[in-house]
Amino acid sequence: MPQPRRGLNLLLSATGAAFGAWIASRLIRQRRLDSDPLYFADKVVLITGASKGIGEALAYALAARGACLVLAARSEDKLQAVAAECRSRGAPDVLVVPTDISEEPALQNLTHRALEHFAHVDILINNAGYQRGGALDQVGSEAVYQQITVNLIGGMLLTQLLLPDMLARGSGHIVNISSIIGRYAFPYATSYGASKFGMVGFNESLRRELYGTGINVTLINPTFTETDIMSDIKEVVRKSILRIDSVETVAQRTLEAIQLNEVEITLDPIMQVSGWLSAIAPRLSDLAFRVLTPPGVAEAAAGQHE
Amino acid sequence: MTRPRLSAVAVVGAVVGFAGLMHVVRRRKLARHPDFFRAKVVLITGASSGIGRALAIALAERGAYLVLAARRMERLTRVADECRFISPDSEVLVVQTDVSEQAQLEALVGQALDRFGHIDILINNAGIMTGGHYEAYNIAALREQIEVNLLAAMILTRLVLPHMLRRRAGHIVNVSSVQGRYALPFSVPYGVSKYGLIGLGDGLRRELKGSGVTVTTLCPGATASEMVAPAVEGFRRMPAQLFEPAEIAEMSLKAIRQGRAELYGDWMLLPVVWISAIFPGALDWAYKLSWPDEFVEMQRKRSVMPEEEGV
Numbered sequence: 191m192p193q194p195r196r197g198l199n200l201l202l203s204a205t206g207a208a209f210g211a212w213i214a215s216r217l218i219r220q221r222r223l224d225s226d227p228l229y230f231a232d233k234v235v236l237i238t239g240a241s242k243g244i245g246e247a248l249a250y251a252l253a254a255r256g257a258c259l260v261l262a263a264r265s266e267d268k269l270q271a272v273a274a275e276c277r278s279r280g281a282p283d284v285l286v287v288p289t290d291i292s293e294e295p296a297l298q299n300l301t302h303r304a305l306e307h308f309a310h311v312d313i314l315i316n317n318a319g320y321q322r323g324g325a326l327d328q329v330g331s332e333a334v335y336q337q338i339t340v341n342l343i344g345g346m347l348l349t350q351l352l353l354p355d356m357l358a359r360g361s362g363h364i365v366n367i368s369s370i371i372g373r374y375a376f377p378y379a380t381s382y383g384a385s386k387f388g389m390v391g392f393n394e395s396l397r398r399e400l401y402g403t404g405i406n407v408t409l410i411n412p413t414f415t416e417t418d419i420m421s422d423i424k425e426v427v428r429k430s431i432l433r434i435d436s437v438e439t440v441a442q443r444t445l446e447a448i449q450l451n452e453v454e455i456t457l458d459p460i461m462q463v464s465g466w467l468s469a470i471a472p473r474l475s476d477l478a479f480r481v482l483t484p485p486g487v488a489e490a491a492a493g494q495h496e
Numbered sequence: 497m498t499r500p501r502l503s504a505v506a507v508v509g510a511v512v513g514f515a516g517l518m519h520v521v522r523r524r525k526l527a528r529h530p531d532f533f534r535a536k537v538v539l540i541t542g543a544s545s546g547i548g549r550a551l552a553i554a555l556a557e558r559g560a561y562l563v564l565a566a567r568r569m570e571r572l573t574r575v576a577d578e579c580r581f582i583s584p585d586s587e588v589l590v591v592q593t594d595v596s597e598q599a600q601l602e603a604l605v606g607q608a609l610d611r612f613g614h615i616d617i618l619i620n621n622a623g624i625m626t627g628g629h630y631e632a633y634n635i636a637a638l639r640e641q642i643e644v645n646l647l648a649a650m651i652l653t654r655l656v657l658p659h660m661l662r663r664r665a666g667h668i669v670n671v672s673s674v675q676g677r678y679a680l681p682f683s684v685p686y687g688v689s690k691y692g693l694i695g696l697g698d699g700l701r702r703e704l705k706g707s708g709v710t711v712t713t714l715c716p717g718a719t720a721s722e723m724v725a726p727a728v729e730g731f732r733r734m735p736a737q738l739f740e741p742a743e744i745a746e747m748s749l750k751a752i753r754q755g756r757a758e759l760y761g762d763w764m765l766l767p768v769v770w771i772s773a774i775f776p777g778a779l780d781w782a783y784k785l786s787w788p789d790e791f792v793e794m795q796r797k798r799s800v801m802p803e804e805e806g807v
């Protein structure tokens with residue numbers, strides 16, 4: 191029977207070709223990264239939510255590559271400690287601006303101080319955010335409002351404040367740290383999900399709008415990352431096939447995405463596929479949550495901050 | 497026939513068969529409840545014009561009890577009169593509401609419950625569409641865009657949900673947009689609000705599984721309402737369809753009866769949605785094929801103009 195063998199051959203060679211192409215693209219990617227080791231040197235990078243977690247790790251990774259930093263968050267003492275560490279790791283200049291990103295005047299102050307000190311900002315990383323879990327019928331209206339104000343509107347306003355200067359210079363990079371939850375919403379975190387979906391939309395429409403202006407826009411979707419945000423669900427997630435990234439991994443992948451001007455990256459490929467499904471076959475995608483996440487993850491998330 | 501060809505035929509057959517089966521199941525669901533909406537209490541925000549008004553009328557035709565909310569009272573009472581005329585025994589409550597005011601949302605739910613005792617279906621439809629270059633966007637417009645389109649729906653759902661959960665029955669419908677999956681330039685906050693609504697629906701659907709409360713997200717395509725009026729002629733030229741509000745209303749009611757998770761009015765835009773979900777950067781120019789230049793220009797000029805006029 192020659193037929194089945196021909197089918198098999200075809201399948202094997204297609205798989206081989208796909209694998210080869212993948213290897214080649216990884217090599218090219220690495221070459222591109224290596225070709226410019228000084229990409230971040232002396233670039234001015236503003237990071238919100240730099241006092242801990244992913245923001246802190248980003249600051250250290252950038253410091254090690256010689257970037258100048260503007261660090262913003264609410265806790266000044268923590269920011270100062272992060273700044274000192276950044277200087278010792280090689281950042282030429284670090285500016286700390288205590289900022290509550292839910293307050294418009296504070297954002298204006300942050301912009302003003304950054305531009306005054308460094309004259310321009312090359313890269314803005316909208317990272318500040320928090321998650322408040324709970325069933326929607328049980329969280330207060332005020333909590334819903336606050337989740338959108340901090341996670342979504344804060345970054346939108348800060349971007350708007352920094353954009354004119356970037357446009358005038360014809361260069362800049364806006365990096366939005368959303369979440370896989372911005373592509374695949376989790377139960378018991380609906381307002382967080384809405385804020386992260388909003389951020390994805392922000393990224394998408396801004397990218398299309400800024401096409402050709404010299405300003406790049408990149409979306410980072412971390413999945414489960416080892417920070418305070420997931421302290422309550424960590425134990426449950428560990429039992430699943432989903433991975434938990436270190437903040438260093440997220441920082442590393444973020445810098446690569448910025449340097450290569452990638453449009454969007456998602457850290458865990460399994461969750462990424464769930465995100466695709468969610469847009470294509472919503473009902474089917476609901477199963478993904480049940481299959482991938484261990485029982486109890488939603489309930490654990492719901493218990494957060496209660 | 498050779499075996500690969502046979503298996504291809506089998507795969508295609510299975511897909512067609514599955515689609516056909518789903519179709520039959522949906523049809524049967526529809527046929528089983530011809531009076532699905534009769535005497536159901538439906539709260540519609542943004543009922544004074546466009547899609548909201550069309551929904552109200554279509555629901556009145558089916559004998560639903562209506563709670564209509566919007567800011568423009570004369571318009572709202574006119575819609576209510578139309579509904580009463582169509583269906584003299586259907587009850588209509590009109591509540592003047594600015595959905596961006598939390599206190600007014602609470603009053604709206606309070607009045608609806610006082611009058612009807614419960615709410616079967618909540619339709620979060622009220623919306624505005626702002627536009628402009630993002631760097632020149634009016635900040636008040638930006639905030640209002642998020643408050644009216646997204647936060648209002650979140651808060652109203654939050655207010656209505658406990659009552660629905662207690663009865664273990666209810667239906668929450670959010671009117672998002674194709675722009676909630678494929679954002680256009682020059683209306684960044686609109687896209688943000690519509691993406692947010694999809695996220696809200698997705699999360700809520702997963703959260704409310706098994707609770708008796710269903711969630712449907714509607715993504716109408718371009719619809720000839722006041723919102724897009726200046727660009728209507730442009731839309732007629734495009735390969736994508738331009739809907740009448742009444743058509744969207746019919747489709748939406750069907751989707752609600754079927755308990756669908758998501759409904760796209762314009763199936764021609766589905767490939768754009770799917771491809772850009774998987775390859776986010778790949779179709780950044782596709783909007784030029786489906787949305788007319790007039791529309792994009794209308795949006796682009798919006799927040800620039802007041803500034804040029806020195807407002």
Ligand SMILES: NC(=O)c1ccc[n+]([C@@H]2O[C@H](COP(=O)([O-])OP(=O)(O)OC[C@H]3O[C@@H](n4cnc5c(N)ncnc54)[C@H](OP(=O)(O)O)[C@@H]3O)[C@@H](O)[C@H]2O)c1
Binds near residue numbers: 367369415419
């Ligand atoms: N960890 C994960 O699994 C995960 C997954 C996906 C996405 N993310 C996203 O990644 C980003 C960073 O999160 P993380 O995991 O690193 O969390 P984290 O360790 O809790 O850090 C959050 C940061 O945001 C700052 N922040 C919070 N509210 C603020 C406000 N009102 N004004 C200014 N700064 C504020 C915090 O600083 P102060 O408290 O000092 O203000 C802190 O520096 C968030 O946007 C989060 O949604 C995280």
Ligand SMILES: NC(=O)c1ccc[n+]([C@@H]2O[C@H](COP(=O)([O-])OP(=O)(O)OC[C@H]3O[C@@H](n4cnc5c(N)ncnc54)[C@H](OP(=O)(O)O)[C@@H]3O)[C@@H](O)[C@H]2O)c1
Binds near residue numbers: 567623722
């Ligand atoms: N037309 C389209 O092509 C299209 C496509 C996709 C999605 N949509 C969505 O469909 C929904 C309905 O839009 P439409 O096309 O029917 O537009 P429309 O004719 O302009 O209707 C918008 C409705 O929202 C109400 N509204 C606006 N702001 C409000 C507020 N602050 N408080 C209470 N009500 C408010 C308006 O009533 P008052 O002004 O009297 O308050 C009006 O009834 C919107 O969410 C829109 O985003 C439209």
